[in-house]
Amino acid sequence: MTEFIQHIVNGLSFGAIYALIALGYTMVYGILQFINFAHGDIFMIGAYIGYYAGNALGLNDHPSIWGFFVVLLLSMVTSGVIGFLVEFLAYRPLRKAPRINVLITAVGVSLFFEFGAQMLFGANPKAFPHLVDVSKSFYIGGVQIDSMELVVFTVTILLMLALEFVLYRTKVGKAMRAVSHDHNVALLLGIPVNMIISITFVLGSAMAAAAGILVGMSYPKLEPLMGVMFGLKAFVAAVFGGIGNVRGAVVGALIMGVSEQLIVSYGVPTFRDAFAFALLIVVLIFRPKGLFGKTLAEKV
Amino acid sequence: MMQETLLAFEKVSLSYGGIQALRNITFQIPKGEIVTILGANGAGKTSCLRAISGLVPLKAGTVRYKNEAISAWSSKKTHLVAGLGIAHVPEGRGIFPELSIDENLDLGAWLQKDPQVIAKNRERVFHLFPRLKERQFQAGGTLSGGEQQMLAIGRALMASPELLLLDEPSLGLAPQIIHLIFKIVQEVNASGTTVVLVEQNAHLALQIAHRGIVLETGELTLVDEAKNLLNNPKIREAYLGNS
Numbered sequence: 001m002t003e004f005i006q007h008i009v010n011g012l013s014f015g016a017i018y019a020l021i022a023l024g025y026t027m028v029y030g031i032l033q034f035i036n037f038a039h040g041d042i043f044m045i046g047a048y049i050g051y052y053a054g055n056a057l058g059l060n061d062h063p064s065i066w067g068f069f070v071v072l073l074l075s076m077v078t079s080g081v082i083g084f085l086v087e088f089l090a091y092r093p094l095r096k097a098p099r100i101n102v103l104i105t106a107v108g109v110s111l112f113f114e115f116g117a118q119m120l121f122g123a124n125p126k127a128f129p130h131l132v133d134v135s136k137s138f139y140i141g142g143v144q145i146d147s148m149e150l151v152v153f154t155v156t157i158l159l160m161l162a163l164e165f166v167l168y169r170t171k172v173g174k175a176m177r178a179v180s181h182d183h184n185v186a187l188l189l190g191i192p193v194n195m196i197i198s199i200t201f202v203l204g205s206a207m208a209a210a211a212g213i214l215v216g217m218s219y220p221k222l223e224p225l226m227g228v229m230f231g232l233k234a235f236v237a238a239v240f241g242g243i244g245n246v247r248g249a250v251v252g253a254l255i256m257g258v259s260e261q262l263i264v265s266y267g268v269p270t271f272r273d274a275f276a277f278a279l280l281i282v283v284l285i286f287r288p289k290g291l292f293g294k295t296l297a298e299k300v
Numbered sequence: 301m302m303q304e305t306l307l308a309f310e311k312v313s314l315s316y317g318g319i320q321a322l323r324n325i326t327f328q329i330p331k332g333e334i335v336t337i338l339g340a341n342g343a344g345k346t347s348c349l350r351a352i353s354g355l356v357p358l359k360a361g362t363v364r365y366k367n368e369a370i371s372a373w374s375s376k377k378t379h380l381v382a383g384l385g386i387a388h389v390p391e392g393r394g395i396f397p398e399l400s401i402d403e404n405l406d407l408g409a410w411l412q413k414d415p416q417v418i419a420k421n422r423e424r425v426f427h428l429f430p431r432l433k434e435r436q437f438q439a440g441g442t443l444s445g446g447e448q449q450m451l452a453i454g455r456a457l458m459a460s461p462e463l464l465l466l467d468e469p470s471l472g473l474a475p476q477i478i479h480l481i482f483k484i485v486q487e488v489n490a491s492g493t494t495v496v497l498v499e500q501n502a503h504l505a506l507q508i509a510h511r512g513i514v515l516e517t518g519e520l521t522l523v524d525e526a527k528n529l530l531n532n533p534k535i536r537e538a539y540l541g542n543s
Contacts, residue, residue: 175410
């Protein structure tokens with residue numbers, strides 16, 4: 001039993017990271033009805049920014065919790081700016097074009113980042129610096145919780161609460177939800193729709209960057225294509241939860257993280273990656289709108 | 301006595317793709333009136349409102365609001381039209397079903413910075429539509445059709461508009477709800493807001509309107525005072541069921 005709970009805890013910490021990425025997919029889909037395939041690569045860039053910032057600050061030799069927060073913030077802000085630029089330069093000019101054009105552009109942007117990163121950072125894997133001392137472990141009734149997992153849980157929960165606050169308690173958040181329902185009506189109320197879309201990209205990209213840092217710290221190997229698999233899995237988690245639904249993306253990602261962990265522990269470890277895609281196929285066949293797809297009946 | 305013109309169409313033409321929706325339309329909306337735009341389906345009534353709000357670019361002509369040629373920029377910076385004091389309640393109401401009634405109203409006040417004005421407007425909306433107050437925290441999508449229309453109008457009033465554009469507010473509603481809504485439109489107008497009312501229900505619309513504009517397949521056929529239109533035999537035959 002203890003062992004089972006242990007796997008659940010480990011799975012949740014993985015799922016929490018997927019969730020941070022999945023939020024960006026689902027928010028952008030909610031507002032523009034398209035899948036931003038470059039999102040996984042923003043995650044990768046976030047991790048690389050963390051690598052360079054962490055080394056520049058010399059954190060590898062002197063790990064510190066404050067240094068970690070500086071690196072995290074720096075990566076989130078920079079990636080947010082990159083997300084803004086991607087939307088502004090690549091997607092905004094296509095606002096009135098057929099959706100397939102935007103989708104193809106997103107694939108193009110993704111390839112641009114993946115191979116741009118190979119040019120810029122080199123194709124060889126890099127070792128992520130130790131930002132904080134995570135050698136300690138804690139035990140709760142025989143279940144081991146690493147400091148790293150604690151960091152992951154703390155950061156993801158704080159970020160999700162922050163996002164929840166923005167979406168449901170602020171004027172901009174209300175506007176984001178309004179725009180995701182109807183651009184034209186939002187315009188009629190005077191809501192600057194383009195700005196709201198930009199904010200959505202900035203928030204999503206910053207969350208993905210945070211995920212990049214956490215992955216770098218947990219599995220300290222960076223490579224330019226690391227965003228592909230993480231991005232795809234987070235995308236599946238978002239679809240599983242109901243694409244466009246913010247809370248659904250979190251639940252979908254957590255279930256996915258735990259399931260992967262259980263498959264590795266009790267099933268066939270090599271099927272770990274296959275699980276995500278099997279899940280995608282099953283969801284698309286039996287429940288295309290996902291777990292929390294729109295259920296609110298709209299009276300006419 | 302010359303009335304002040306709030307809004308004017310000057311030779312406005314508009315088309316969607318190859319289909320021409322408005323041809324060379326010219327009319328004026330006097331300040332302080334209720335003006336109704338009448339016509340059959342596809343006559344161009346909704347297009348007139350969309351031309352004012354900038355939801356579609358004009359093909360030719362000018363829309364002037366307080367003498368400013370707003371059509372020069374309105375289709376590129378549509379969100380700025382609301383800032384002029386123009387509130388547009390679109391066809392189908394356009395409420396946000398996932399947002400609560402309160403949140404819908406908050407978004408109506410997007411451009412309003414003064415919290416005191418917002419509070420006052422909210423009170424006014426709840427006074428006009430007590431039913432919205434009862435359901436303040438409910439999701440907009442759970443409201444009945446009539447309540448959704450009330451919410452849509454209430455949300456527009458949150459912006460303290462000078463010009464209120466209403467697109468078929470009676471569509472699909474029970475007669476007593478329609479009467480209630482029309483009564484409130486009259487009240488809103490009496491407090492100084494100019495109203496442009498697009499309606500299928502010509503009889504009702506002409507009863508509360510000062511003036512009527514009749515469109516036929518994108519062309520303006522008649523502009524007259526409402527009471528004259530009510531007695532006009534052609535109008536009676538075409539739109540009032542010849543009773």
